[in-house]
Amino acid sequence: MNRRTARLLLTAATALSLAACGSDDGSTSAAPTTQACETRSATAPAPDGVSTDLSEAPEVPATEAAPPCDLELSDVVVGTGAEAVDGSVTAVKYVGAFYGTGEQFDSSWSRGDDETLPVTVGAGQVIRGFDQGINGMKVGGRRLVVIPSDLGYGAQGQGPIPGGATLVFVIDLVSVG
Numbered sequence: 316m317n318r319r320t321a322r323l324l325l326t327a328a329t330a331l332s333l334a335a336c337g338s339d340d341g342s343t344s345a346a347p348t349t350q351a352c353e354t355r356s357a358t359a360p361a362p363d364g365v366s367t368d369l370s371e372a373p374e375v376p377a378t379e380a381a382p383p384c385d386l387e388l389s390d391v392v393v394g395t396g397a398e399a400v401d402g403s404v405t406a407v408k409y410v411g412a413f414y415g416t417g418e419q420f421d422s423s424w425s426r427g428d429d430e431t432l433p434v435t436v437g438a439g440q441v442i443r444g445f446d447q448g449i450n451g452m453k454v455g456g457r458r459l460v461v462i463p464s465d466l467g468y469g470a471q472g473q474g475p476i477p478g479g480a481t482l483v484f485v486i487d488l489v490s491v492g
Contacts, residue, residue, distance in 0.1 A: 352384035352463065352481070361391040365459055365485060372424035373457065373485040375412035382414045382481040386444050387461040396454025397491040401437035404492040405449060408432070414461060414481035421475075431489050442467050445484055452488040460484045 364376035369392065399405050408431055411421040423430045434440055436449050444462030452458055462482045464470065472478035 351381060353381040354385070355383045355387060357385065357387060359387055359389045361389045361459060365391045365457075367392050367457065369455070369457060369487055370428075372422065373410055373487075375410060375417040375419065375459070375483045375485060377417040378415060382463065383461055384463060386447055386463065386466055388448060389459040389461075390456065391459055391485070392455070392457040394453030394456030394488055396488075399436050399449050399452050399488060399491050401450065403436045405434050405436060406431035406489040406492075407434055407449060408487040408489055409445075410485045412483050414483050417483070444482070445486070448484060448486055449488065452486070454488050454491055457485060457487045460486060 362376050362378070364374065366373050373391070397403075408423045409421075410419060410424060412419045423432055432441075434446070434449060436446060439446070442462065444460060444466030447466065448458060448460030448462070460483070462484065464479045464481060467480065467482050468476045468478070470478045472480060476482070
């Protein structure tokens with residue numbers, strides 16, 4: 316089997332598994348697993364394998380666990396600086412990956428170690444789950460945020476994000492203005 320065939324099979328398998336997690340409103344929320352989502356606490360301990368060194372790009376670990384049905388926050392490093400609240404102008408570094416596989420689809424780190432994304436918390440500049448994931452962080456913090464489809468790109472998806480995908484972001488809060 317050549318690489319292209321293997322990639323097509325993997326893509327097809329992933330697409331089939333993306334319908335695994337439904338929500339009450341009829342939209343689908345999915346992950347690159349065949350497991351249905353599970354109701355869990357909104358906060359969780361940080362998973363092993365996510366670096367606490369804020370000077371290096373974090374990696375999102377793969378998991379076989381069912382994705383959460385709702386937004387899940389895990390503080391990897393608790394910051395000690397100013398807190399991000401609605402209306403705060405922040406600068407963040409991030410890595411975005413697919414839940415389950417940990418396959419990265421976007422990263423500010425890939426554009427340079429000093430690259431940040433400006434986000435005004437609560438202003439709707441980013442997907443809702445990312446926005447909600449920043450809220451309450453303190454400068455110097457690193458948080459892993461698991462975002463169900465309804466707080467991400469929904470059933471339609473966008474760009475490299477397939478419809479119904481559960482996403483994981485590792486967000487570093489660099490500044491609050």
